[in-house]
Amino acid sequence: MSSVFRIEIDSKEKSSEAGLLGKKLKELGFGVKVVGVSAVYTIKYDFSDSQIKKIGDSLHNELVHNVRINKKFNEKFDWGLELGFLPGVTDNVANTTAEIINDLFKIDIGLSKVFSSKLIFIESSSLQRKDVEKIANELINILIERFHVKSYDEYVKDGGMDYITPAVKLTEKPKVVEVDLDVNDNELAEIGKKGVLDLDTKQRRGPLALDLDYLHAIKDYFSKQGRKPTDIEIESIAQTWSEHCKHTYFSSRIDEIKEGIYSKYIKGATNKIRKELGEKDFCVSVFKDNSGGIIFNDDWIISDKAETHNSPSALDPFGGAITGIVGVNRDTLGFGMCAKPIVNKYGYCFGRPEDKSVLYRGKNKTNPSLSRKRILEGVVDGVNVGGNCSGIPTPQGFVYFDDDYRGKPLVFVGTVGLIPRKLNDGSLSYEKKALPGDNIVMIGGRVGKDGVHGATFSSEVMDEGSPATAVQIGDPITQKKLSDALVYEAREKKLYNSITDNGAGGISCSVAEMAKECGGFELDMENVPLKYPGLQPWETWISESQERMTLSVPDDKLKEFMDLMKSRGVETSVLGKFTDSGKAVVKYKGKDVLNIDMDFLHEGLPAREFDTTPYNYDVKEPKITVSDHNELFEKILGGHNVCSFEFISKQYDHEVQNNSVVKPLQGKGRVNNVATVVKPLFDSNKGVVMSNGICSRMSRISTYDMAVCAIDTAIRNAVAVGGNINHTALMDNFCWCSSNEPERLAQVKDAAKACYDYAIVYKTPFISGKDSMFNDFKGFDENGDEKKISVPPTLMISSLSVIEDIHNTTTMDLKFSDDLVYVIGSTKDECGASEFYHAFEEVGEKTPKVDAKKARKLYEKMHELHKIGIFSACSSINVGGLGITLAKMSIAGMLGMNISLENAPNNKLSVEKIMYSESASRFVVTINPSNKQEFDRQMKGFVFSEIGEVTDDRFVLRFNDKEIISSDVKKLERIYKQRFKEL
């Protein structure tokens, strides 16, 4: 029996943590005082008293901390509330503590010996136990965390809180079972939907997301083999065939499109563009790797990838978001022979945080969803920890609010990478191939129950059966260690032949996928390092435990590779061999437990066919009379999708790696920018421009136009800061809903067609993409009535552009009084889905139409003008339209404007439409008055017009000499920054 110790450490001063926690509880309606917050380390190991004191010393700074070992807190309080993790949840603090202890005594105490928790001492005479439990539920996520409450009297009587060591105890003996598929279709369907029946527990193991025709194919395959499949085989096929991995809706026949919309519209566009560009083709590696890659310069490639982590973020916002960002970093590490992540990007679609209505996953108001505010805070925090801890700047992102995201948020995360075109030995960095005989090597974290059924789960609609094991917490430092070892050492020494990320499906997918390069593999399950004993082999195989990569390492490099990883603190295991046998083979205890033809595993799924029915859009233009222009203007400027989200930009390190040029907050007034420029190499002035476009509200009118506007926005935003349309690539992230409905599929098809139509005119190839087809919430509302909430069909387009010189970039902030203000591009009667209509709770019908040929010419021209440095400020006209763009430029520069709106190129529109129409392909620029002639000459042939000048502080918009908006920049700033001030 081991001894158990509790080391409690708290601040000598009243810590800011206690103060802020008290404030947070007050906001939640609990009028209590937080007397103290202690960090608790519970250690289960036979240490002597002097040893445990040494450990205590290693965990605190006596100048500022008190330490208590197995002792009570001596101050008066009313309730002690301890918060910790549930068994098996990644506990980074505990892992670091174990490392400190091991290093201190040069021992190895082994796994699951240290547990971290937090102890809160609360003072409040009126608080009842049930109130404290309510507080606990506000502070933890019951899917991953636990709490314990003691009253003061109990605490004194017991001599403190209890000694809890939440190690995972698995009682079932690990075994592999056969699954009988020789059953009727009802039972088969049950297996597909709810999983294999566990004969011991009589419970189903969780969703396989296998439809009946897939199960029949599996059944037929195994009856031809003359045997029953094992549970591992079924689970493995389910992972490989999941929607998450196979993208059935994009790859199957839809209506007349036999090859599927991905081949025809996305890949098809890229192929056509590359062919037309000929020698000027800048694509290097598209659609075949973990990221897409384009040329940066003669010696370097940049890669890009964007992912979504929607379902996990709905259940555990912090864990979902951190594993999302750290996971997409691995898509960079897994690009080619391993690219270095140089920029993180984010995009969040949320319900409004002030919306307090409750949704339930269970009947009778059980299993409530997290509040919108908790989702927002958790997601923002998850990317904070993931990005900051990894030393990757996170400058580029957006937040977009729509009530239809209240059931399920969308969490986009992306990473741009950098890799030399050639490695030291002259080989191409973006080519890789596992060879027969290579060792299957896994590096990084160990495998646990966490993340079991992640891939199949994200392919399903979220309802009460959503598995909690799909929730995980990231460990960015474990990944940072392996990332450094790969990028700076192993890659240069070429110690491996191939590398890929362990994402969805864990090693079942990464190994099987990499084995395609050589034709087979043989792996021994007992070589997989586990977090705790007792894991079932099928769980080990498909677990999505984080921070792991799979590599193929040849025998003659194996020792050097293993030694290197060990010296960098990276755990490494050899799992088996890649082969050319044509078979996927897994052994356990000397027996084959998985033995499937590679062909069947990868290509055996039955072809799908889909037919669509047109979606019925019920839309019309509203009649709106504006009674008070200033009031409306302020409402829109302070609106959710227009206002400042500085609180996010400021907590994401955007300066690390020293590559930041155009930053997330612009000018003295710190206005959120829509595009970012970085300079990735110390010795080159070349830059990378990044932006994105999302117009999902427009899906209520037309998904085709929605997609067009997203594309134009992503490109236009990049062009506004100096991007070069002739060296710009795009990525598509489709986040759809109810994709099994023919109407929804019609909407997908329309949007994909728009991608094709516009990409080929803009000559901006797609280099990577992702889809997530079921972003629906199914549950119950506050009355207990059934409720389905589908996200608006959402396409997030990312743009990635390379420019010659970062000195030729421009920001949006006004810089000098008396500078001339111009609008470029015409403003049309296109207020459909605008902020203007939204302010009146209308959507409208007339969406922005884009003339891509014209726009492309303009964007080329803009790039030329950036190069000659004629703009003193430049902004793309974006959400909110011309008026709001002008206001943001003013706030950014802390200067005023005097504008005559009627001079903006338009078709005799009303003043409100000139101000708020969200017509595409437009910019506002300012120039030094002495450059007027030159500018007018340069712009000949384009639609543009001078509309006013920059002033000191008054912000005035006129229409035919009448003052429509009369304000000043300080006031505008206040309105712009008001909404999320408290976050």
Place this chain on the structure above:
Amino acid sequence: MKPKVLIMSGYGINCEHETAYAFEMIGGDAEVVHINDLISKKKKMSDYQIMVFPGGFSYGDDTGAGNAYANKIRNNLWKELMEFVDSGKLILGICNGFQIISELGLFSDEGKKINALLPNTNNRYTCVWVNLKHNNSKCVFTKDINELYLPIAHGEGRFYCDSATLEKLKMNNQIVFTYDENPNGSLADVAGVCDKTGRIMGMMPHPERSLYTFSQPDFHLKKEIAKRKGEKLPEINESCLKIFKNAVEFFKK
């Protein structure tokens, strides 16, 4: 003599390459070395004259920023470190590096912790640009520096020490930088301190992230001002670079 610069790395430190580059810009001889290569004696601390603990997130700030990395040094490299200090060499800690050398007690004579870097008053990681005032005649790294414009990026940067220590630091001329506008609640606006000899300095803000004019958030405004005055905007931000230059020049004498 051209001094050799040891840039520490590993376990989540993440500014080692830009810090090495800062030394390279002024012709320094910097080498990024993993802490385990010092422990395994593959590399020797005594071969270097300047040692830098760069910014980063060693051990994810678990158990307190800088604590775990400092423990690793205490447990494995303490003798070498003390020899390094005693031989009159230079040590610079930036951000996480400042946290590490504070936890190592390098600002006192006997390896005792005299200061701490606590969680920011807003208890949140914060990345903003700040102006620093310099008023110190002792610190080797900051000779001829007046003020600096550079970013902070940290969650635990609130400088703290007891009042007697603060008085002592002031008296001994050990406070190197103060914030113009305190971003994190630091005691007496302290952003950086040095030891009694002036050869060991720690600071929370990142000078290696402000080496070029284009890295600064007002670059585009400055660019436009320079253009209208017909002037050329200097490419390099000499004031931040000076920190690294001073260190190298210390050994050239």
